Amino acid sequence: MSTGGKSEEPFRLDGKVALVTGGTRGLGEAVARDFAAAGARVIVTGRDAAQAQTVAKSIGGDAVGYAYEAGGMAGVESLSSVVIREVGRLDVLVNNAAILKPHKIEKLTEDEFDQLFQVNVKSALFLTKALLPLLAMGKGAAVVNITAAGGHVPMAGIGAYCASKAAVLNLTRTLAKEWAVKNIRVNALTPGSIATDMILPVDPVKREKFVAEMAAMNLMNRLSDPIEIARAVRFLASDAASFITGQTLIADGGFLA
Numbered sequence: 001m002s003t004g005g006k007s008e009e010p011f012r013l014d015g016k017v018a019l020v021t022g023g024t025r026g027l028g029e030a031v032a033r034d035f036a037a038a039g040a041r042v043i044v045t046g047r048d049a050a051q052a053q054t055v056a057k058s059i060g061g062d063a064v065g066y067a068y069e070a071g072g073m074a075g076v077e078s079l080s081s082v083v084i085r086e087v088g089r090l091d092v093l094v095n096n097a098a099i100l101k102p103h104k105i106e107k108l109t110e111d112e113f114d115q116l117f118q119v120n121v122k123s124a125l126f127l128t129k130a131l132l133p134l135l136a137m138g139k140g141a142a143v144v145n146i147t148a149a150g151g152h153v154p155m156a157g158i159g160a161y162c163a164s165k166a167a168v169l170n171l172t173r174t175l176a177k178e179w180a181v182k183n184i185r186v187n188a189l190t191p192g193s194i195a196t197d198m199i200l201p202v203d204p205v206k207r208e209k210f211v212a213e214m215a216a217m218n219l220m221n222r223l224s225d226p227i228e229i230a231r232a233v234r235f236l237a238s239d240a241a242s243f244i245t246g247q248t249l250i251a252d253g254g255f256l257a
């Protein structure tokens with residue numbers, strides 16, 4: 001069974017192996033760096049193997065980088081088999097890789113809908129399932145699924161993305177119910193607006209206006225830095241959360257308050 005939270009430094013991840021999907025940029029990269037600083041051996045993924053390896057090298061220690069394309073089952077099979085073969089252990093899985101494509105429903109195509117659900121829901125679920133043999137091996141594993149405020153409340157202009165995140169929230173609770181017996185905790189983390197490529201316009205003028213509008217939507221009146229969310233992810237991944245499963249931690253500056 002798990003340590004029951006008896007570790008002397010429960011917020012640290014010493015001795016744990018953690019896989020962070022989409023660890024090459026944005027929140028995933030911040031999570032990977034924070035986990036490594038807290039003592040974990042980190043596996044990062046990106047669609048480009050060389051990019052994932054570059055990030056892993058810059059993290060240092062024994063971090064490794066692998067290619068992962070969440071656009072189909074081939075990517076799930078390829079990543080899970082390489083992790084099983086080359087690492088052979090997994091204590092923490094962070095399903096972070098996702099895509100956001102703005103769309104009004106009347107213009108949404110079937111391809112766009114399928115892609116959103118393939119990357120954000122189906123790949124994350126089947127990757128988790130494929131890695132179950134490793135997760136179930138240790139003294140207590142943790143899965144953290146990254147969701148979004150749009151999974152809790154619908155948002156005009158990104159409806160299918162919101163629906164995909166709502167599906168992740170629901171599946172998180174199902175997995176928690178089915179896998180508690182295997183000593184695997186499954187939780188979700190809902191970030192508010194984070195200053196990353198996913199949402200920031202490239203054009204500096206548009207970016208300034210966008211940031212001001214997004215900031216005004218939460219109580220803290222600003223976007224979060226990725227590290228602020230990464231620390232909340234680490235809490236759920238760590239032994240400090242040893243009695244928490246099937247829950248969603250919301251780190252959104254009060255947007256959903």
Ligand SMILES: NC(=O)c1ccc[n+]([C@@H]2O[C@H](COP(=O)([O-])OP(=O)(O)OC[C@H]3O[C@@H](n4cnc5c(N)ncnc54)[C@H](OP(=O)(O)O)[C@@H]3O)[C@@H](O)[C@H]2O)c1
Pocket residue numbers: 021022023024025026027028045046047048051068069070071095096097098099100119146147148149190191192193194195196197198199
């Ligand atoms: N940013 C926000 O305001 C915000 C708010 C709420 C929730 N979130 C959630 O937080 C998580 C991280 O978002 P972020 O803002 O850090 O996003 P980001 O900056 O766009 O980074 C996305 C990451 O996912 C990877 N990725 C993208 N498409 C992929 C695919 N088809 N297959 C495999 N990997 C893929 C990217 O890797 P490569 O491009 O290198 O392949 C990158 O590492 C997501 O789950 C997102 O929904 C973000």
